Amino acid sequence: MSCLQTIQDYGLRAVGYGERLLPKEDFTLCEQFTLIGSGMIWNVYFGVLALILGFFFANALAMAKGSRHLMLRKPAEWFIFVFRGSPLFVQFFFGYFLFLSLKQVYPIFTPFTAAWLGALVVLFLNTAAYSAEIFYGALRSIPKGDVESADAYGFSGWPRFRKIVWPTMLRLAWPAYTNEAIFLFHASALVFFSGFPSWQQRGDALYYANYFADKTFNPFVPYPIFAGYFIILTLIIVSIFGLVNRRLNRHLPQEARRKMKLKMNVIR
């Protein structure tokens, strides 16, 4: 069977198109590349959606945590503490079993027990908590002078927040947020190992890599393929976030626009 045929059969296997049965024996390199690559669809799906939804929620959470009102601050602090203080792996399990019991009472929760929605919800809440902590840290380190000059120019309330505080916060938080994005995509590989079942063997990249490693008892082929895909994905994330970083800092003089440095002490 030619490689083109394999790609046609298995290229979209992870989302349910093409050949129904997975290859059983005599795995070719092409099959492994195609299937693991098709699994990447799920990793990208989880990563992108959780990141975009989480971004908005994280902003709200950071504002709430920085708020003067106890009723806003305390819930946000607790939310962030719970999601940052416990392992994502256990959160996945807890979320799955929680949805499973909710489903018994309210049938509306049925789709939540499937990975595509349930795991997405958990990932979304998780990344919102981590990003909120990053944004909150940035919010507190906005230079005093910036806010004072805004006051001097007569900015206040919403316009001050929209035009001065928020962009500065994003600018300060961006390198750490890039890191968070990378780790969020990495975390998406956990989904199918943590309770959420894979329906009709539709799984993410690691699910297929693990499938091949189990069948061939040879980890030296599928895992490096998987690693290769993820390194490419990481490079893409870094370059997209680098572009945004350039736009955020476009008002600065050329020399001051330092290249974004990714620090290791802010990993999750």
Add this chain to the structure above:
Amino acid sequence: MFSFCTDPDVLGQFQWLSCYLTTGKHMSLYVSVVVVLVLLAITAPTALLFGFGGAVAARSRIPPVRWFGKSYIAIVRGVPDIAFFLFFVIALDQAFEWMRHKVLCPDWTDPIRQGNDFVVCQAAKLPLSSSPQWVHETYGFFVAVLTFAIVFGAFAGNILFGAMRAVPRPQLETAEAYGLSRRQTFWRILVPQMWVFALPGLSNLWMVLIKATPLLFLLGVEDIVYWARELGGTKTSRFTDYPHGDWRMYYFAGLLVFYLIFTRISEIFLERLMQRLTRGQATTGGEAQRKAAA
């Protein structure tokens, strides 16, 4: 465990629960908590050692050593750690068996990798098929520890490499001016001073390490996640004296709380340590402490 536990059906709620939580299987759950703590206690120093080695290698003047160190500390950033866990667990096992095979059965001619099988001679099997159960479990745990140490060593290496570069340059130049050799400068000036720069990263790494411990489950160790799933599942009265419905949700809520308490305690402790290490350092933190004291 308690004397009133002989007939669970007649007990009141509180007594029933106290009996239920002290059954033999629950004891295994509590033991597995200890296993997690032991894993952390062994892995943290080992990973630090690996990381130190990696950072020193990355600073080496010999190119191949430097390349090795740099690629070791760089690779984990791009790839999810869980992939490394799944990979190393099989790869290390096969590597050990392969080495033992080469040493113990030199006259074996068949290829080791036959299609989908990995075949080594009987004497090279790890652990030996005749060995008792606890040897199997200990070996599994050992491979898991080594896997954790390799992956987290790479993270630690990255942090220590950065910390070594963060030590103010004049400190090293002064050492040179006093006639210290490269080795002396490294051990007496650089290493004692780098910790304060490394600590924020290392404390974060410690948190990440704590939160990675449930992944032991994927490495085939019977850890807390395994027992929580096992014990929480629906039990009918045919197989146990303590029948209950699907309680896995509550068990995992319990795990969640366990980890929350654990990370919180670590956070408080690390904050104190940071205060301690900052004393007398030429950093803004140290300066603030000096001013507060004066």
